[in-house]
Amino acid sequence: MSEDSQILFGLYVPPHPQPLLSPDANPGYANLRAAFDTCRKRIEESDADIILVYSTTWPSVVGHQIQALKESIWTHVDDDFHYLGSMPYNFHIDTDFAYEYCSAAEKRGLHARTVEYEGFPIDTGSVVALSLLNPDNRIPACIVSSNMYANRSETIVLGKAANDALISQGKKAVIVVVSSLSNRMFTEHIDPSEDRIHSSKDNEWNEKILEFFADGRLEDLSQLSREIHGQIRVQKVVAYKPAWWLAASMGQHNNYEGEVLAYEALHGSGGAVIQLTPSSGSFGDKEFDEDDVEYYQGDRNVLNKGND
Amino acid sequence: MSKGEIVLGCLAPHPPHLVYAENPPQNEAFSEGGWETLRWGYAKLARKLKTIDYDAIVIFTPHWQTYIGTHFLGLPEFKSKSVDPVFPNLFRYNYDLKVDVELAEAMHEETAKSGIITKMMRNPDFRVDYGTITSCHLLNPSWDKPIVTISSNRNSHYYSNEVMIEQAKALGEACMRAIEKSGKKVVLVSSHSLSHRHFVTEAPLPEDMSREHIYNHSQYVWDMKIIDMFRNGQMQEVVDIMPEYTEQTIAETEAGGLIWMMAAMGVPSYPAEIYGYQSVIGTGNCIACWDPNNETRELVL
Numbered sequence: 001m002s003e004d005s006q007i008l009f010g011l012y013v014p015p016h017p018q019p020l021l022s023p024d025a026n027p028g029y030a031n032l033r034a035a036f037d038t039c040r041k042r043i044e045e046s047d048a049d050i051i052l053v054y055s056t057t058w059p060s061v062v063g064h065q066i067q068a069l070k071e072s073i074w075t076h077v078d079d080d081f082h083y084l085g086s087m088p089y090n091f092h093i094d095t096d097f098a099y100e101y102c103s104a105a106e107k108r109g110l111h112a113r114t115v116e117y118e119g120f121p122i123d124t125g126s127v128v129a130l131s132l133l134n135p136d137n138r139i140p141a142c143i144v145s146s147n148m149y150a151n152r153s154e155t156i157v158l159g160k161a162a163n164d165a166l167i168s169q170g171k172k173a174v175i176v177v178v179s180s181l182s183n184r185m186f187t188e189h190i191d192p193s194e195d196r197i198h199s200s201k202d203n204e205w206n207e208k209i210l211e212f213f214a215d216g217r218l219e220d221l222s223q224l225s226r227e228i229h230g231q232i233r234v235q236k237v238v239a240y241k242p243a244w245w246l247a248a249s250m251g252q253h254n255n256y257e258g259e260v261l262a263y264e265a266l267h268g269s270g271g272a273v274i275q276l277t278p279s280s281g282s283f284g285d286k287e288f289d290e291d292d293v294e295y296y297q298g299d300r301n302v303l304n305k306g307n308d
Numbered sequence: 309m310s311k312g313e314i315v316l317g318c319l320a321p322h323p324p325h326l327v328y329a330e331n332p333p334q335n336e337a338f339s340e341g342g343w344e345t346l347r348w349g350y351a352k353l354a355r356k357l358k359t360i361d362y363d364a365i366v367i368f369t370p371h372w373q374t375y376i377g378t379h380f381l382g383l384p385e386f387k388s389k390s391v392d393p394v395f396p397n398l399f400r401y402n403y404d405l406k407v408d409v410e411l412a413e414a415m416h417e418e419t420a421k422s423g424i425i426t427k428m429m430r431n432p433d434f435r436v437d438y439g440t441i442t443s444c445h446l447l448n449p450s451w452d453k454p455i456v457t458i459s460s461n462r463n464s465h466y467y468s469n470e471v472m473i474e475q476a477k478a479l480g481e482a483c484m485r486a487i488e489k490s491g492k493k494v495v496l497v498s499s500h501s502l503s504h505r506h507f508v509t510e511a512p513l514p515e516d517m518s519r520e521h522i523y524n525h526s527q528y529v530w531d532m533k534i535i536d537m538f539r540n541g542q543m544q545e546v547v548d549i550m551p552e553y554t555e556q557t558i559a560e561t562e563a564g565g566l567i568w569m570m571a572a573m574g575v576p577s578y579p580a581e582i583y584g585y586q587s588v589i590g591t592g593n594c595i596a597c598w599d600p601n602n603e604t605r606e607l608v609l
C-alpha cells in the first residue's frame with residue numbers, strides 16, 4: 001500500500017446474478033463463484049475497514065448517488081433473470097463514509113448526494129457483489145452509482161474523491177468495480193450449458209484486456225477506455241467508465257500485482273473476477289495524451305463560442 | 309363472444325415528479341405542488357377514462373428494461389413499495405395492484421407466435437417499475453382496473469432504432485390480435501416523455517417552478533413538430549420520422565412504446581387529443597390520446 005492510498009486491493013467482478021443464484025448451471029458459473037469465494041476469504045484475511053463498490057448497473061442522472069442507509073434491507077429481483085430467483089439482502093452501510101465521500105466529491109466540483117431511503121432499489125450488480133464478497137456483513141460497505149452522462153473527467157474526479165474520503169477518515173478499503181468486460185448478451189434465452197462469449201471479437205478483446213490486468217497495467221487500461229467502449233460495449237451509456245474510476249481511486253499508475261481469478265461467459269457477456277494489489281515494480285514507461293484532472297469544471301460549452 | 313377492441317390509446321409520461329406534486333397518500337414524500345399544466349391535463353384525461361367502458365389497461369414501460377426478449381407481468385397481484393432509483397427523494401410509493409393475467413398470457417402467446425422472444429414474469433418478489441405506477445396512478449388514481457405491464461426490450465441499444473421499430477410494430481400487431489381474440493375492451497398506455505435530455509442537477513426545492521424549463525430549444529422545436537403531427541393525424545409520418553427524432557432529442561421513444569401503441573391501433577390517421585405539454589427537469593412531456601370513436605373524439609387543446 002503506498003502512502004497516499006488507503007486501498008489494500010481492488011477487485012473487478014461481473015454484475016450478472018448467475019454466480020449467486022445458479023452457480024451449478026454451468027462449470028463457468030461455478031468457476032466465477034469459486035473466484036468470488038476466494039476474494040471473500042482474502043477480504044476476511046485483510047484488515048480492511050470498508051468495502052466500497054462502484055456499480056455500472058446503478059445508473060444515476062442527477063449527479064452521483066452514494067448509498068448511505070445504515071441497514072439496507074430488501075428482496076431484489078432482476079429485470080431479465082427474475083426466473084433464477086429472488087435475492088434477499090441485508091447490507092450494513094458505512095453511513096459516515098457515505099457522507100464523507102459525498103462531501104469529498106462536492107469539494108472536487110461534482111454534484112453528489114447520499115441516498116438514505118428504506119426500500120431503495122439496490123442494483124443487481126451491487127447485490128451480487130456484496131452478497132458473495134461480504135455475506136455476513138463482517139465489515140461495512142458503501143456503494144456509488146455510475147452517472148449515465150458522466151464522461152472521463154467526471155469519472156476520474158469521482159475516483160479521486162473516493163480516495164480523499166478514505167484518507168480523511170483513515171479507513172483501509174477493498175474497492176470493487178462491478179462491470180462486465182464485453183457486455184453483449186444473447187438476445188434469446190439459452191440453455192446455460194451452452195453459454196459462451198457472444199462473438200470471437202468480444203472474446204479476443206476480453207483476452208487482451210485480461211492480459212493488461214494480469215500485468216497490473218491499470219492506467220494503460222484507463223487510457224484505453226474509449227477504445228474498449230467502441231469495440232466491445234453495447235452503447236447504453238456514453239463511455240466505458242470502470243477502469244477510469246478504478247485507476248483514479250487507486251493512484252493512476254501501472255504498479256500492481258494483477259491476478260485474473262476467473263474469466264467466463266455470462267449469457268454471452270464477458271465476466272471476469274480480477275484482483276489488483278498495489279506493488280512496487282512498474283510495467284512499461286509509456287506517456288499518455290489524455291489529460292489528468294483534479295477538479296470537475298462541468299462540460300465545456302462550445303456551442304455559443306466564436307460567433308460574436 | 310364479441311371481438312375485443314382497443315378503446316383508447318394514451319401517451320402518458322411518467323416523471324415521478326407528477327405523483328410527488330399530487331401528494332397522494334401512497335407516496336411518502338411531501339411536495340408543495342408543481343407541474344400543474346401536466347397534472348391538470350392528466351386529471352382531464354382521467355375524467356374521460358371514467359366515461360369509457362373498459363376491462364383492463366395494457367402499459368408498455370421503458371423502466372422495465374429487458375435485453376432478453378419482451379416480458380409480461382404474470383401474477384394476479386403485486387403489492388410493495390416502489391422507490392425511484394433516480395429520484396428517491398420524490399417517489400416512494402406503496403402500491404397494491406391487480407394484473408389481468410389471462411390477457412397477459414394471451415398477448416405473450418400471440419407475440420411468441422409472431423417470432424418475438426418472450427417471457428412471463430412470475431416471481432412474486434418482483435417490483436413493478438415506477439413508469440407503470442406513475443402513468444397508471446395519474447390515469448386511474450382509484451386503481452380499480454387490472455393492468456398488464458409489458459417490458460421494453462432494448463433493441464435500440466443492441467441494434468438500432470430501425471430494428472427497435474420493426475420489433476415494436478410486430479409486438480403491437482400481436483397484442484392487437486390477442487386483444488381481439490380475448491373479447492375484452494382495453495386501454496393502451498405508452499408510458500414515456502418525448503425529448504429526454506435531463507438536467508443533471510436538481511433545484512434545492514424540486515418543485516420550484518421558477519427553475520423549470522426545457523433543456524434546450526432544439527428539443528422544444530422537435531417536440532412541437534411531433535405534437536403537430538399528432539394533432540394532424542399524421543401517425544405514419546411520426547413512425548417514419550421516429551429514428552431521426554429519437555436520435556436528435558435523446559427521446560424516451562427509444563424504448564419503442566409509441567410505435568407499439570400505434571401499430572396495435574392500426575396507425576391512426578385521425579387527430580390525437582392533446583392534454584398538455586410541459587418540461588420536467590428539462591425533459592419534454594406531452595399527454596395525448598387517440599380515441600378511435602368518432603363520436604367521442606374531441607378537440608381538447
Ligand SMILES: [Fe+2]
Nearest residue numbers: 322370439560
Ligand atoms: Fe422515464
